[in-house]
Amino acid sequence: MPEKDWMAFMQETLSPERIKHSLGVVDVAVSLAEFYDEDPAHARLAGITHDLAREMRPADMLAEALTRKLPMERVERQAPILLHGPIEASRLAEDGLHDPDILQAVRLHTTGAPGMGKLAQIIFVADAIEPGREYPGVEELREVSRQGLRTAVATCLKSQLTHLIATGQLIHPRSLATYNSFI
Ligand SMILES: [Fe+2]
Ligand SMILES: [Fe+2]
Numbered sequence: 731m732p733e734k735d736w737m738a739f740m741q742e743t744l745s746p747e748r749i750k751h752s753l754g755v756v757d758v759a760v761s762l763a764e765f766y767d768e769d770p771a772h773a774r775l776a777g778i779t780h781d782l783a784r785e786m787r788p789a790d791m792l793a794e795a796l797t798r799k800l801p802m803e804r805v806e807r808q809a810p811i812l813l814h815g816p817i818e819a820s821r822l823a824e825d826g827l828h829d830p831d832i833l834q835a836v837r838l839h840t841t842g843a844p845g846m847g848k849l850a851q852i853i854f855v856a857d858a859i860e861p862g863r864e865y866p867g868v869e870e871l872r873e874v875s876r877q878g879l880r881t882a883v884a885t886c887l888k889s890q891l892t893h894l895i896a897t898g899q900l901i902h903p904r905s906l907a908t909y910n911s912f913i
Pocket of ligand 2: 755780781
């Protein structure tokens with residue numbers, strides 16, 4: 731069976747804005763992979779696929795996660811959007827994409843995880859700083875992104891957690907655990 735054309739599939743599946751975002755993540759992830767000595771082809775594929783489930787309706791995400799028996803915490807039931815990474819990783823594995831680093835990067839790109847590998851760290855950072863992202867402090871994050879990968883992850887998380895608290899949103903316990911392990 732020929733390998734699936736994930737780029738074409740992503741472009742058929744997502745909205746124009748999300749395609750632009752995902753292509754931005756690909757660009758940044760590939761350049762970070764080259765900088766940090768990680769496989770750029772893996773970074774590209776993880777960037778293309780990371781948000782494939784992002785545009786499902788929240789109710790469908792919950793149903794899909796239940797069907798797939800994905801681990802869920804209270805925050806995920808309240809904010810099912812947090813499930814789009816784990817759902818997509820599960821679908822990709824079913825669809826013949828078996829690279830463990832890519833699957834981990836897709837699964838963890840929203841929260842991170844304390845033990846996540848280099849590719850997952852790269853996608854986590856690229857997702858936060860791709861050229862389409864505009865929020866206070868993003869320029870600083872772009873600079874920090876090349877001052878050490880773990881520092882970059884910690885700084886992106888600090889910015890995300892600060893924003894979540896300031897806007898009264900739920901925080902996934904894994905995001906906090908990741909922050910604590912990366913600072
Ligand atoms: Fe996402
Ligand atoms: Fe994303």
